[in-house]
Every structure is written in structure tokens, then in C-alpha cells.
Amino acid sequence: MLIRSVTFAATAVTAFLGLVEGKLVHVNDRNFTDVVINSGKPTLVDFYADWCRHCAKLMPTIEKVAALYDGDDSIQFVKVNGDKDGKVAARKYVDIGYPTVKFFFGKKMDPVEFDGSRDAESLNNFVQLILKTRVKNIDIVDPKLYQSTATKVDDVTFDSHINGSKDSIVLFTESGSTSDSLFQDVWEKVITAYANENDVQFLLVNIKDEMSSGIVDRFKDVISSYGEPTVLVFKKTDTESPKVYSGKKKDAAFVINFINGSLLLFRLPNGRLRNKAGRLLNYEPVIKKLIINVDKVSEKEAYEKFVKDLADSPIGSLDDLSMLEYYDKVIAAILEGRKSHYENELKRISTILDTDVAHINAKSLDSFEKRYNILKAIFG
Numbered sequence: 001m002l003i004r005s006v007t008f009a010a011t012a013v014t015a016f017l018g019l020v021e022g023k024l025v026h027v028n029d030r031n032f033t034d035v036v037i038n039s040g041k042p043t044l045v046d047f048y049a050d051w052c053r054h055c056a057k058l059m060p061t062i063e064k065v066a067a068l069y070d071g072d073d074s075i076q077f078v079k080v081n082g083d084k085d086g087k088v089a090a091r092k093y094v095d096i097g098y099p100t101v102k103f104f105f106g107k108k109m110d111p112v113e114f115d116g117s118r119d120a121e122s123l124n125n126f127v128q129l130i131l132k133t134r135v136k137n138i139d140i141v142d143p144k145l146y147q148s149t150a151t152k153v154d155d156v157t158f159d160s161h162i163n164g165s166k167d168s169i170v171l172f173t174e175s176g177s178t179s180d181s182l183f184q185d186v187w188e189k190v191i192t193a194y195a196n197e198n199d200v201q202f203l204l205v206n207i208k209d210e211m212s213s214g215i216v217d218r219f220k221d222v223i224s225s226y227g228e229p230t231v232l233v234f235k236k237t238d239t240e241s242p243k244v245y246s247g248k249k250k251d252a253a254f255v256i257n258f259i260n261g262s263l264l265l266f267r268l269p270n271g272r273l274r275n276k277a278g279r280l281l282n283y284e285p286v287i288k289k290l291i292i293n294v295d296k297v298s299e300k301e302a303y304e305k306f307v308k309d310l311a312d313s314p315i316g317s318l319d320d321l322s323m324l325e326y327y328d329k330v331i332a333a334i335l336e337g338r339k340s341h342y343e344n345e346l347k348r349i350s351t352i353l354d355t356d357v358a359h360i361n362a363k364s365l366d367s368f369e370k371r372y373n374i375l376k377a378i379f380g
Helices: 002-017 032-038 053-068 087-093 120-131 158-162 178-193 210-218 220-226 252-263 284-294 299-311 321-335 339-355 362-379
Strands: 019-021 024-026 043-048 076-081 100-104 167-173 200-206 230-235 238-244
Touching (some): 024 053, 043 053, 053 076, 100 120, 158 167, 167 178, 178 252, 210 220, 220 230, 230 252, 321 339
Parallel strands (some): 024 076
Antiparallel strands (some): 230 238
């Protein structure tokens, strides 16, 4: 009887406060605002779904980091099931899909999303960077020994990577320095934003490593002029003239804009694509003109006019050539009087992007967004 009473009391407390598992607390829509927002405590929140295998893989990592702060009441760690009792909170704070990890500061400021490598060290570094504190006796890795998800290169391996088949973004950094430590989170966000770019690689050179002294000497003037950390972008077609990033180093968006411009890429800080991705901007007015002509003249005449107009509108230097075959299919459908097929596809893709992004893998999402951009520009 006593055991039953104690169990009942514990169940009641759990239902009110959330399911406590060590330092990690399960919160739902009923108490999310009270626990995360109104409490005023710095809070790391993991939005997850039961069906998400990446979530299942990340959860033990979050529990491990949360355990480091056991006994520290100044910070709390929370998990929210966005597919069950945390749907309202997830709709508000999950932008792309699961898992989403964000750091909340109560009502003081907007939450900050964690976009780094999903290991305990990187997550703990993120927490400490935001709190500007260090936890003693951490048994993971000394946070001062920054472990980037970029590939570390030295005098032996640098040239083979740079002269390979990929464009390269290289960070010259001094592990442990204050300025470089502050850039760590920015750097990992940049890497994450380009995770689906198969032709881009991120490399790291430790300028204090004796094994990298030759590379450092080669670029010493650049490093001296721009300071640490230094970011260079090497195009695979021109490895002798890298571009140097000279903008702000506290915001990943500025670095991403620089990389986009240097390599003709179209990434947003969250990894999604900009609305110009996949598009041939000079061709779009010509295709719109074709749609009008098809209804006025024969297919043959419309095609001849289209070819002539196309010749007068060469591909621009900022056009994305990755969807040329798709353009061919759209043009063929217009000439054959089947434009409604792609008008309907525009509606279908729009619905998918509005309602089902969380269930789409990264490669498919890129394809959907590029097709949407093209069809929206032509038929929208």
C-alpha cells in the first residue's frame, strides 16, 4: 500500500513537472512556456520525433552533455516530442526537420539553433560558448582542443586536397586562441549549411602545427593581413588564386554569402536553397514569351521564334546550370500544349514544401526547391 502511494505521488509530480531523466527533462505543450520561456533559465531544447533515426542517435549525446551539468541549477536541458505532445512548440520553433536543437534564454532574446557536428564535444562547446563558462572535470575532450568537422590538412596533404575534384574552403586557425574559439561555432554552422554540396570540401590548417609550417609560410602574407582565423576559397578550376574572406567573423550568414558568390552556390544559413537556385534567369522571359506564342501561332513557328530569342539571351555568369535537362522538359511540354502538367507540379511541390519538409531527405529537398524555383518563375 505504501509503495502504491509513493508511486502514485511520484506519477503525479512527474505529470506536472515533466518526465525527468537525470538532467534531461521531457516537456510538452502544456508546460513548455512555463519551463522554457517563463523560467528565465538558459535552456537547451531538443525537438525530436519517435520515427526519426537521427533523433534516436542524438538523444544519448544530449543526455551525456546534460549529465555534465548535473547539480547546476543555472541551466536546464529539455526534450520535446514534436510528433506527439509537443506539436505546438515544434510548429513554432522547428524550421526544417528533426532533430532540431535550440538554446533558449527565456524572454530575453530569440533562441539560437545548434548547427554543429552532433557529437558530445561539439554540443558541449556550443553550450559553453553561449554561456561563456567552462565546466570542470569534463571527461569528453578538453574544449580548448577544438575538433572541427572539417578535414585537417598539413604540408603533406594540403596540395592533394586542393588540386582534387572539389572546390575547397580552407580555415587557417590557431587552436585555443580567443578569436579562433569565438569563430568555431560560426565555422561549424557554415560547414553544416553546405552539407549537401558534394563538390565542396572544408579543410583546416592549424598554423601552430609544425607539420603545417610550409603551408603557413606560403600564405603568411594573407594570414598577416587578414588576421586569425583566415578563410580562403579555392576553386578547383583555379587553385593558384584563392579568394580571401574579409567580412565579419561573428555571423555565419556573411561567410556563407561570400562562399556562395565565390563558387556560384545558393545556400542559406539553414542549408536550404535560395530562390535563384536552379534557375537560368536570362531564359525565363524567353520561355514566358514562348507560352504566349504557342497559343497564337503553330508549334513550328513558335519553336523557331523561341530558338531565335534564346540565341539573343545567352546564359548569364550567375545562372545555375544544374537543371538544364529539367528546362528542356518544361519547354517541350509547353510546345506540345502540356503546360498544365507543370502548373500542377508547381502546386504539388508547393504543398510538399509547406507541409512535409521534415520527411524529405536533403538531396530530394534540393531537387524540390530547384524545381519549385523554376516553375514559380515561369508559371507563378
